[in-house]
Amino acid sequence: MTDTHADHELDPADPLSTALRRAAAEERAQHTPRLAARVAAALDAEPAAPAARAWPWWSLAAAVLLALVAGGLWFRARPDAGGATGGAPAVVEEHTPALDGAPQRARAAVNPATWTRGFAPEASLTRELSSLTRDTQSTARFLLGHVRLGPAQRGS
């Protein structure tokens, strides 16, 4: 290999340096390799190549565990879950075709001006309420509790 880190003050071109290099090269050349077979036999008993062992099982398990913990934290902290960082639960606006117009119909049920003969406001209101979402229902129950329908308004 080329010496890219030559220290010229350590490596003077004197006979001693030359002799040391030459003697080292001779010693290596005269050496009979005998460890290669023994090392190869020892390596055969090794479980896997280094690259395959670069990611041991525990690191994979740790990665999965970390992903689960991160997912759990995100799930708890998402805004609509009422997590610590999410503040108050947000109202989810869902478009449900069956509920289209339900608030309007509920308002009509409690508005005497819209009643016609034979109209049963309470039954109508109950029917409309049953189709509303829970939040809307609770609002409507509140309204029911405050709307007092007198006999004159019930129709006859």
Add this chain to the structure above:
Amino acid sequence: MDGAAPEPSSEELARRARAGSKEAFGALVERHEASLLRFLRPFAPSAEDCEELAQEAFVRAWRKLEHYDPAQRFSAWFFTLARNLAISRLRVRRPDVQGAHGVQGEAALAAVAVECDPAVQAARREAGESLWALADRVLTAEQRQALWLRYAEDLSAEEIGAVLDKRAVAVRVLLFRARENLQQHLETRPPGGARAASAAGAGPAGDRWRALEALS
């Protein structure tokens, strides 16, 4: 034109090995085995222990390849790993070795060096030792390791410092003293001794010593 593909660098082999290629890692083992055995010699009292330690270092390198940055010199990373392993093994074997670095690490190396069989060292001396064998005999373990990393592995002072857990300045001092010490032993070596007689024969050892004779 030479049609043979150039040999992949150690860094490229390490990159392939990291992707799971045992063939590439086998090539790395063959390429660095001799160097590692010499580097680890101060840590092991016998050749068998040294080979066992080297094998363990290679297996550990395979296991830790995912931490290797290909932008870094492979040998610097690998020798650091091997040295740390050797010191931890030494600590198990010798509980009095408390630390892996600094003075305690040097003391541990010195203790192991003493454990080496003097008869083996004397036999080496008589047999016409190589320059590195002379280094084994006259230099400290850290000086030998720094010298080997510099001249056999071509590592910079900063890289050697990373391996030996020293600052680059300290490595420069270490290398300077190692060279100086080695040079002194070469200069005081009596001319025409038994080794010179053996060096007069044919072969690389004779050439090596004739070349070193010219230094004095």
